[in-house]
């Protein structure tokens with residue numbers, strides 16, 4: 001049996017590089033609570049993401065939860081169900097009511113016309129998702145948010161380093177959440193960040209990730225614990241040095257898939273949107289009247305020790321934990337895509353011969 005190929009493979013720096021980076025922690029004994037590495041990474045990421053305001057977190061999910069708390073939202077929040085569990089859970093765990101908007105059939109981001117029709121007098125925010133690194137219609141979302149006085153918090157977990165017409169994706173909306181989980185394009189093992197428009201939010205967010213404390217004897221917010229520690233930050237400092245090279249390698253894999261699969265009937269491939277500099281995070285394929293169904297392709301790959309994933313299935317509005325609180329039939333396009341999508345393996349050092357092999361299986365050819 002060939003060596004297993006997972007949907008992704010975490011980036012790690014050369015071993016010596018990481019050891020060198022953490023050495024001084026044995027001197028300082030400062031392991032967490034916004035230490036030197038944390039400060040340095042925050043600074044370097046502000047530069048890399050070309051954004052003025054950023055705050056690091058222990059993971060992306062708690063960054064999102066904290067931002068929803070910091071904006072003091074109430075009532076309803078409009079979002080999409082075609083995403084990772086985190087987006088919806090962050091809304092519900094803040095005591096807010098998620099209102100699910102459908103997605104577009106071409107890039108799977110929030111559908112603008114429906115979005116505006118879902119706004120009620122209870123709506124306080126929109127949480128759109130730059131799913132797979134496909135960018136939402138940020139201009140239209142801004143127009144709608146202004147018109148109805150809504151906050152916009154992007155789930156930008158997939159959008160690290162992306163620019164639109166030269167502008168960093170970190171600079172849209174009131175805030176954006178990035179995930180630095182091990183499986184993402186840039187990782188700090190676990191980790192995440194918020195970028196935000198209002199510089200005054202910085203001290204508020206810093207309090208939310210540190211038990212709501214604003215000083216040793218002052219607790220002003222009902223916060224939690226979501227601080228990035230020094231080892232995470234050290235991993236980030238190392239990975240950041242190599243991330244551009246990794247993205248270039250991802251691009252080669254992405255383009256090889258396109259080359260191999262573009263003539264095949266019944267499958268819809270991802271594409272890079274106009275004006276977007278991509279990070280090539282994912283390769284989602286929609287099987288619609290192909291010779292194999294999505295589930296069949298998934299099984300055929302598994303037989304060869306290749307593990308694609310059904311990102312994003314099931315929809316978050318059909319999760320068991322919500323009972324019949326939501327109805328996935330309200331978002332038919334999201335349901336249609338979720339039933340047919342498969343995310344193929346993509347990471348920097350995935351061999352192009354492995355890509356060819358995956359494509360042969362999808363085409364139904366003979367296995368090497």
Ligand SMILES: *Cc1c(COP(=O)(O)O)cnc(C)c1O
Pocket residue numbers: 059060061062083084086087129155157158178179180181190191192
């Ligand atoms: C990974 C991810 C998150 C959560 O990020 P963590 O860093 O794992 O907490 C949130 N939303 C989406 C869409 C994600 O893919």
